[in-house]
Amino acid sequence: xxxxxxxGVHPQENKLSAASPIxxxxxxxxxxxxxxxxxxxxxxxxxxxxxxxxVGTLLGEAGGFVxxxxxxxxxxxxxxxxxxxxxxxxxxxxxxxxxxxDEWEESIDRSTELVTLADRPELDGKTIxxxxxxxxxxxxxxxxxxxxxxxxxxxGKVAECVIVNAVECEPYLTADHRLMLEHADEVLMxxxxxxKAVGVTKGYIGIExxxxxxxxxxxxxxxxxxxxxxxxxxxxxxxxGEKQLIDAxxxxxxxxxxxxxxxxxxxxxxxxxxxxxxxxVMKNKPLIDRIITVTGKSLAQPSNLLxxxxxxxxxxxxxxxxxxxxxxxxxxxxxxxGKALLNLDVPMTKGSSGLLIMKEDEARRSExxxxxxxxxCVSACPMGLEPYFLSKLSAQADWETAENEDIVSCIECGxxxxxxxxxxxxxxxxxxGKSTVMGIIRSRAAK
Amino acid sequence: xxxxxxxxxALGAIGLISAVLLYFTSRKFAVQEDERIGQVSAVLPQANxxxxxxxxxxGFAGACVKAxxxxxxxxxxCPVGGQPVMEQVADILGMAVEASAPKVAVVxxxxxxxxxxxxxxxxxxxxxxxVQMTGMGETGCAYGCLGCGDCVAACQFDAIHMNPETxxxxxxxxxxxxxxxxxxxxxxQIIEIRLKGPKGRRVVxxxxxxDKGAIxxxxxKASCIGCGKCVKTCEKFEAITLxxxxxxxxxxxxxxxxxxxxxxxxxxIHAINFPPRKPKVESAESQNNQSAPSAQATQxxxxxxxxxxx
Numbered sequence: 065x066x067x068x069x070x071x072g073v074h075p076q077e078n079k080l081s082a083a084s085p086i087x088x089x090x091x092x093x094x095x096x097x098x099x100x101x102x103x104x105x106x107x108x109x110x111x112x113x114x115x116x117x118x119v120g121t122l123l124g125e126a127g128g129f130v131x132x133x134x135x136x137x138x139x140x141x142x143x144x145x146x147x148x149x150x151x152x153x154x155x156x157x158x159x160x161x162x163x164x165x166d167e168w169e170e171s172i173d174r175s176t177e178l179v180t181l182a183d184r185p186e187l188d189g190k191t192i193x194x195x196x197x198x199x200x201x202x203x204x205x206x207x208x209x210x211x212x213x214x215x216x217x218x219x220g221k222v223a224e225c226v227i228v229n230a231v232e233c234e235p236y237l238t239a240d241h242r243l244m245l246e247h248a249d250e251v252l253m254x255x256x257x258x259x260k261a262v263g264v265t266k267g268y269i270g271i272e273x274x275x276x277x278x279x280x281x282x283x284x285x286x287x288x289x290x291x292x293x294x295x296x297x298x299x300x301x302x303x304x305g306e307k308q309l310i311d312a313x314x315x316x317x318x319x320x321x322x323x324x325x326x327x328x329x330x331x332x333x334x335x336x337x338x339x340x341x342x343x344x345v346m347k348n349k350p351l352i353d354r355i356i357t358v359t360g361k362s363l364a365q366p367s368n369l370l371x372x373x374x375x376x377x378x379x380x381x382x383x384x385x386x387x388x389x390x391x392x393x394x395x396x397x398x399x400x401x402g403k404a405l406l407n408l409d410v411p412m413t414k415g416s417s418g419l420l421i422m423k424e425d426e427a428r429r430s431e432x433x434x435x436x437x438x439x440x441c442v443s444a445c446p447m448g449l450e451p452y453f454l455s456k457l458s459a460q461a462d463w464e465t466a467e468n469e470d471i472v473s474c475i476e477c478g479x480x481x482x483x484x485x486x487x488x489x490x491x492x493x494x495x496x497g498k499s500t501v502m503g504i505i506r507s508r509a510a511k
Numbered sequence: 512x513x514x515x516x517x518x519x520x521a522l523g524a525i526g527l528i529s530a531v532l533l534y535f536t537s538r539k540f541a542v543q544e545d546e547r548i549g550q551v552s553a554v555l556p557q558a559n560x561x562x563x564x565x566x567x568x569x570g571f572a573g574a575c576v577k578a579x580x581x582x583x584x585x586x587x588x589c590p591v592g593g594q595p596v597m598e599q600v601a602d603i604l605g606m607a608v609e610a611s612a613p614k615v616a617v618v619x620x621x622x623x624x625x626x627x628x629x630x631x632x633x634x635x636x637x638x639x640x641x642v643q644m645t646g647m648g649e650t651g652c653a654y655g656c657l658g659c660g661d662c663v664a665a666c667q668f669d670a671i672h673m674n675p676e677t678x679x680x681x682x683x684x685x686x687x688x689x690x691x692x693x694x695x696x697x698x699x700q701i702i703e704i705r706l707k708g709p710k711g712r713r714v715v716x717x718x719x720x721x722d723k724g725a726i727x728x729x730x731x732k733a734s735c736i737g738c739g740k741c742v743k744t745c746e747k748f749e750a751i752t753l754x755x756x757x758x759x760x761x762x763x764x765x766x767x768x769x770x771x772x773x774x775x776x777x778x779x780i781h782a783i784n785f786p787p788r789k790p791k792v793e794s795a796e797s798q799n800n801q802s803a804p805s806a807q808a809t810q811x812x813x814x815x816x817x818x819x820x821x
Contacts, residue, residue, distance in 0.1 A: 155726075
């Protein structure tokens with residue numbers, strides 16, 4: 065079975081919510097829409113206090129090419145446009161809407177009927193990209209990179225295939241798994257739209273073989289599209305990383321930065337993104353909701369919720385049986401790459417793929433001990449780096465050597481820290497070093 | 512026997528030729544170094560801390576000599592050696608040196624464990640820079656001290672230490688040379704290199720929070736909320752400015768009248784190294800007044816913060 069070549073780990077899967085069907089979360093009383101829900105320039109608010117908005121009303125327009133607009137996911141009145149603490153722990157510009165009723169913009173098609181490409185022959189690549197751009201779609205796997213930017217390869221680079229990332233290698237998360245089981249046709253249609261947008265005729269869907277039901281269903285539904293191939297992959301973390309997935313599916317390696325994944329001819333999109341693309345292009349629905357896995361060993365009902373963006377995490381937890389008493393930590397995202405939340409009042413955003421509630425005894429990290437030079441981190445690193453060395457260089461602020469050792473190639477997957485028998489905080493320091501070195505490179509380029 | 516003689520002669524000849532070669536090479540390629548650089552270096556503290564902005568003491572000595580050739584030592588200061596060392600340097604170079612006021616590092620945060628309780632716990636790497644990357648840190652204040660002691664690690668003079676009770680670093684003014692290493696190490700720019708003031712006395716806003724009043728007030732009991740009362744009190748001297756919801760006292764303009772300390776509703780302005788004598792008298796007065804509070808109530812209210820301060 066296929067998988068990526070270098071490194072990788074296999075954490076306990078803990079897919080507690082895999083059997084629980086997607087259910088719709090209740091509307092929040094107040095929704096908060098951060099203008100920083102994506103990588104790139106923040107969106108610029110276009111509403112002011114007191115404005116009446118509907119579901120699908122534009123709240124913030126894109127602040128540049130690498131940016132995405134933000135739409136309201138609820139109807140009601142704008143309470144304030146102000147800086148609010150978001151899930152990243154920083155105070156950022158956001159639009160707060162008091163919810164009244166549930167009125168939708170008329171342009172949105174709310175029917176569940178499947179619209180195929182054959183029904184809409186007038187769609188061409190440019191229109192599709194334009195629609196994706198206007199709908200505010202970003203990478204739904206968690207990286208939140210604006211999708212339309214990926215679909216416009218820089219001049220001189222040619223896309224050869226589209227790979228759908230249905231790996232979901234993060235333990236606990238099952239949102240993509242459930243999406244494939246319940247909306248397989250829409251996902252396939254979304255993939256075809258993406259393929260048409262970039263003008264390629266080959267599409268792959270990479271699925272880890274811990275989801276046999278999804279593999280067989282997707283294979284069955286994709287049978288009528290000869291250009292789409294479902295690729296079962298061996299379970300290994302971080303297979304969902306863009307570079308690892310390209311390696312696993314088509315066997316090509318992305319060169320070191322500044323090379324981009326497009327240099328291998330592949331464009332990778334998440335399953336959730338494909339679904340959103342389908343909804344945006346065929347149903348005129350901007351990105352206003354997403355599927356989020358709310359899970360944890362002591363949570364009463366681990367579930368997959370279809371929740372409106374801007375819903376506070378607290379409400380999602382309440383819908384799954386409330387916050388258990390022995391909670392030690394709540395993580396936004398999966399356990400490997402997610403970030404611990406400061407409190408539950410922060411709203412979910414376009415990149416919120418999961419909410420993991422950890423018990424008191426799981427929450428704390430073990431006390432770090434000296435490095436024993438076992439090089440487990442080196443063999444685990446999927447980018448072929450030397451994590452023990454990079455973290456040491458960062459701690460000593462030796463940025464020059466860190467740059468030479470290719471610290472910017474780190475994808476921050478956390479495999480090194482996961483595998484370290486001395487529980488050293490390797491990734492903490494590498495992240496620090498990576499951001500500092502990237503800053504140095506940027507300032508040098510600016511000169 | 513012959514072999515030994517041969518070896519001695521051969522090695523001797525090689526040695527002689529090399530010596531001659533080395534002699535001429537060193538003559539030919541001799542580097543002319545300004546001997547003043549060596550002399551200036553000799554009087555510098557040799558801490559190589561970089562506090563002067565040059566790469567170590569010899570770098571600073573070179574810069575001094577260059578500046579002297581241009582005619583002025585202005586802007587050059589060894590913060591570790593201070594005035595006496597600069598006078599020696601000026602003597603060697605035959606220049607006059609400007610009088611420079613001594614400076615000291617000031618930690619502009621009073622978010623002690625009591626004033627600013629920890630809301631969450633960060634169990635990762637014990638480094639301020641790493642915690643800063645998580646956004647807020649462990650408390651509700653996005654501007655206050657992170658408490659992991661990056662400044663302590665940066666200090667070469669053993670002049671800054673964490674106080675386990677307050678969770679804040681404390682500067683040993685005797686040892687502090689104002690080299691600025693701690694200030695550079697702090698990811699939140701809390702530490703300011705500030706004029707030491709006459710007899711070490713100074714008035715400082717011990718807060719770095721630039722959030723709006725309501726948010727800052729919620730985050731910490733001792734935060735500056737940007738109310739501007741101190742600015743109004745200081746209208747005459749214009750020593751206090753309010754920028755981004757944070758008051759700042761210009762040490763060169765401050766007349767040490769301590770009126771701002773009295774008006775600050777959050778006790779964020781601190782008078783440091785002032786003799787405790789004065790507040791004692793006041794507290795005695797206020798105690799007397801407690802029996803007849805109505806008469807002098809207006810006068811006494813602003814003095815209470817000072818009492819707590821002392």
